[in-house]
Amino acid sequence: MTDRAADAAGAADATEAWEPSALELERRLTRKRASRRSVLIALVSTVAFAAIAGWLVLSSPGWADVQQAFFNPEVAKDSFPKILEGLWLNIRVLFFATIAVAVVATLLAVMRSLRGPVWFPLRALATGYTDLFRGLPVLIVLYLVGFGIPALNPENRISVAVLGTIGITLCYSAYVAEVLRAGMEAVHPSQRIAARSLGLSHAKTLRLVVIPQALRKVVPALMNDFVSMQKDVGLISVLGAVDAVRAAQIATASTYNFTPYVVAGLLFVAMSFPMIRLTDHVSARMAKREQIGGTV
Amino acid sequence: MSVLELHGVHKLFGDNHVLKGVDLDVDEHEVVVVIGASGSGKSTLMRTINLIERVDDGRILLSGDDITDPAVDVDKVRARIGVVFQHFNLFPHMRVIDNVTLAARKVHGTPADVARDRAVGLLEKFGLGEKVEDYPDRLSGGQQQRVAIVRAILTDPELLLLDEITSALDPMLVGEVLDLVRDLKAQGSTMLMATHEMSFARSVADRIVFMHGGRPLEVGTPEQIFGDPQHPETREFLARITHR
Ligand SMILES: Nc1ncnc2c1ncn2[C@@H]1O[C@H](COP(=O)(O)OP(=O)(O)OP(=O)(O)O)[C@@H](O)[C@H]1O
Ligand SMILES: [Mg+2]
Numbered sequence: 001m002t003d004r005a006a007d008a009a010g011a012a013d014a015t016e017a018w019e020p021s022a023l024e025l026e027r028r029l030t031r032k033r034a035s036r037r038s039v040l041i042a043l044v045s046t047v048a049f050a051a052i053a054g055w056l057v058l059s060s061p062g063w064a065d066v067q068q069a070f071f072n073p074e075v076a077k078d079s080f081p082k083i084l085e086g087l088w089l090n091i092r093v094l095f096f097a098t099i100a101v102a103v104v105a106t107l108l109a110v111m112r113s114l115r116g117p118v119w120f121p122l123r124a125l126a127t128g129y130t131d132l133f134r135g136l137p138v139l140i141v142l143y144l145v146g147f148g149i150p151a152l153n154p155e156n157r158i159s160v161a162v163l164g165t166i167g168i169t170l171c172y173s174a175y176v177a178e179v180l181r182a183g184m185e186a187v188h189p190s191q192r193i194a195a196r197s198l199g200l201s202h203a204k205t206l207r208l209v210v211i212p213q214a215l216r217k218v219v220p221a222l223m224n225d226f227v228s229m230q231k232d233v234g235l236i237s238v239l240g241a242v243d244a245v246r247a248a249q250i251a252t253a254s255t256y257n258f259t260p261y262v263v264a265g266l267l268f269v270a271m272s273f274p275m276i277r278l279t280d281h282v283s284a285r286m287a288k289r290e291q292i293g294g295t296v
Numbered sequence: 297m298s299v300l301e302l303h304g305v306h307k308l309f310g311d312n313h314v315l316k317g318v319d320l321d322v323d324e325h326e327v328v329v330v331i332g333a334s335g336s337g338k339s340t341l342m343r344t345i346n347l348i349e350r351v352d353d354g355r356i357l358l359s360g361d362d363i364t365d366p367a368v369d370v371d372k373v374r375a376r377i378g379v380v381f382q383h384f385n386l387f388p389h390m391r392v393i394d395n396v397t398l399a400a401r402k403v404h405g406t407p408a409d410v411a412r413d414r415a416v417g418l419l420e421k422f423g424l425g426e427k428v429e430d431y432p433d434r435l436s437g438g439q440q441q442r443v444a445i446v447r448a449i450l451t452d453p454e455l456l457l458l459d460e461i462t463s464a465l466d467p468m469l470v471g472e473v474l475d476l477v478r479d480l481k482a483q484g485s486t487m488l489m490a491t492h493e494m495s496f497a498r499s500v501a502d503r504i505v506f507m508h509g510g511r512p513l514e515v516g517t518p519e520q521i522f523g524d525p526q527h528p529e530t531r532e533f534l535a536r537i538t539h540r
Contacts, residue, residue, distance in 0.1 A: 018306065018316065024353040030366045 072259040079251035079260040086247035087267050090233045093165050093243070097229065100169040101176055108177035110206065113184055126177070133174035138235055142167040146239035164236030172229050179221045183214030216286065223279040230272045234264075244268070297359070299324050299455050299486045300345065305354035307340055314340045316510030317354065322455070322488050327481050329497040330490045332507030333533060338490035341507070342459045345488070346379050359454055375403050378448030382460045386432040386440055386447075392419070393428045396447045404451050411450070418446050422476050438469030442476050449480065456480070458489035462496075474500075494537055498522055506530050 020028070057063060111119075111126035133141070145167040146160055187210050195205040215222075237245035244264045251260035300322040307315040314337040322328045330338045343349040345356060347363060347370045356364045363373045386395050393415055400411035419428055422442055432440055441461055448456060458477065462470040474496050480487065481500055491497055497504060497518065504521040506514040506529075514521060514530045525531045 018313065018353075021304070021353050023355065024306075027364070027366050034366065 068257075070258050070262050072257055075251070075255050075257045075259040076263050079248065079255075079263060082247040082251060083244050083260060083264050083267060086242055086244035086264075087271070089161060089241060089243045090236075090268075091271075093161055093168070093233045093236060094230060097165050097168045097172065097233065098226065100165070101172045101229070104169060104173035105176035105180055108173060109180035109184065112177070112181050113206065115202070130174045130177050133171050134178065136171065138168070138171050138232060139238065141171050142235055142238060145170070146236075160239040160241040161236065164233075164239050164241055168229065168233060168236070172225065172232075176222065176225055179218050179225060180214065183218035183221075184210050186217050187213045219286065220279055220283045223275060223282065227272050227275050227279070230275065231268050234268060297324060298322065298357070299326075299359055300488065301355075301357040302345075303355045303357075305341075305344060305356060306352045307337070307344055307349060308352050313510060315344070315351075318511050320505060320512055320515075322486060324486055325484045326502045327485075327487045327489070327500055328503045328505060329501035330488065330505045330507055331492075331494070331497060331533075336507040337510060338507055339459050342379075342457045342488070342490060345455075346377055346457060347373055371403075375399070375451070376454050378451070378453035378456045380441070380444050380448050380456075380458050380461050382464050386444055388432055391429055391431055392424070392435070392443050395432065395443060396450055399447070400451050406451075415446070415450055418450065419443070422446060422479070423472075436469060437465050438472045441465060441469075441473050445473070445476055445480075449485065454486065456485050456487040456489075458487060458491075460490055460492065462491070462493060492537070494522075494534070506533065508533070 108126045108130060111122045112130070114123055142164060146163045149163060150157065184206075191209055191213065192205055195209040196202075200208065234243060234245040237243050237249065240246070242250075244267060248260035248264035252258060298321040300320070302318050302320040305315055305318040306313070318341060320328075330341065332338055340349060344351050351364050354364070355362055358373060358376060361373075362368070386392075387398070390398070393412060396415040396419065397406075397408070397411040400406040400414075401408055416425070416428055419425055422445075424439060424442060424446070427435055427439060427443070432443070435443065441464075445458075445461070461477075462473050465473065470493070474493070477487070477489075477496075478500060499518075501518050504516060504518055505512045506521060506525075506527075508514075508527075508529045514525065514527050520526075521530065522534065525534060
């Protein structure tokens with residue numbers, strides 16, 4: 001008996017010092033080669049594609065005029081500082097609107113999830129709100145808030161940037177609340193039952209069990225709404241706020257050249273790019289965790 | 297001829313060396329039952345065979361083909377293996393008949409009416425004739441698990457992997473699932489299964505594999521393993537599991 005135990009221990013020792021076999025090393029090499037080959041193919045095909053597309057554009061007859069009107073380096077350089085200054089306003093609006101949307105949307109989603117007849121008015125209010133503001137064009141809301149509120153009390157002027165932030169918040173809270181609510185409903189009912197049967201109240205069940213799981217489910221959708229909001233803050237220019245879009249408009253009016261719009265557009269794209277990549281990354285990571293390590 | 301051969305299979309999750317050189321073979325029409333403590337790597341073993349986990353070393357042969365070769369088409373390999381897990385994993389948006397015939401129709405290219413006839417025949421044989429058109433949520437756990445088994449065998453896989461197919465079931469329902477497995481054995485299916493049901497393992501297995509310390513510590517007929525275990529670890533495991 002002691003012999004056998006020693007045997008087993010010896011065998012265990014042998015595996016502690018496990019080294020990949022020649023077969024496994026060969027397999028790893030094959031996999032590495034295959035992945036290197038796919039990278040190479042992607043690279044070659046991308047370069048070829050870009051070359052063809054570039055050649056088609058540059059050799060087309062109208063290109064010189066197009067470049068003059070939309071991609072004029074001189075105009076771009078002159079208008080850039082003002083547009084960047086304007087973008088800083090957009091970023092500040094985005095920052096405050098994001099915080100406001102997070103708070104308002106969570107409140108709306110929770111209001112809509114309240115059970116029981118006592119809460120009917122709140123529930124109806126939240127439902128009515130989301131229905132209304134999801135249907136209203138953002139521009140109309142901005143006009144109503146941005147021009148309507150100042151018209152009510154002309155003495156005491158609120159800055160258009162603040163009014164724009166309010167308008168954006170009103171609209172986006174409705175979208176985000178719906179996303180959150182869908183996430184809360186996607187949490188399996190057995191999770192609620194499990195939490196309630198542990199004695200957690202409805203509020204605690206929501207806060208500790210349902211909302212954390214719901215958030216995890218809707219992170220990609222929320223990030224998508226954020227990207228969308230990132231560009232919609234450019235709409236506050238209609239109220240006269242000198243943001244990136246408005247700065248581009250002013251520059252265009254004085255030069256009769258459309259390059260400033262292109263500059264502003266590219267800046268918005270550049271601003272949203274990190275968030276778009278992050279969204280992809282987070283979604284991929286969550287998908288991986290869902291399938292617990294396996295390669296399916 | 298061996299349907300399944302494992303040669304020196306290793307699997308690591310980070311530093312956790314779960315399979316430490318597993319050698320194992322399963323012959324045609326043979327039923328091999330894997331037993332062992334929780335966490336001993338039974339499920340991991342099944343998942344490497346089904347290519348859901350990639351082995352870190354060693355070789356797995358399915359009817360002589362090396363399925364751990366990086367060049368193999370994993371979908372083709374998986375189509376040759378039937379799998380049933382602990383949780384039924386039926387698709388809730390499909391009726392029983394669609395669940396059961398999905399792989400036949402969409403992977404193997406069997407004409408829908410042929411697949412349907414075969415599925416209905418099997419479902420009737422296993423007492424599920426009434427449920428053909430129902431959705432999975434209308435079935436009991438035991439019925440769902442039997443549907444999952446029918447789904448796995450419909451395409452005549454070379455090998456059937458069954459991982460603790462009764463452990464999510466009520467004791468009342470275990471029997472009906474195990475009876476189905478006995479029927480499959482009688483028909484000559486080749487099976488590798490992991491289970492904690494020792495009495496069932498004893499009655500259905502041609503060979504028992506006791507997993508311990510990352511490899512099969514002891515392999516033998518049910519009489520040998522249950523009647524006269526050679527290793528102290530095997531004895532200890534059996535004593536613990538049978539004297540609960
Ligand atoms: N995807 C994974 N990532 C990391 N570790 C894992 C993963 N899957 C399994 N393990 C680890 O591998 C070991 C073996 O797990 P496995 O599920 O194979 O055990 P088991 O024998 O099937 O146990 P049980 O009888 O409880 O089902 C455990 O230590 C487990 O923590
Ligand atoms: Mg397991």
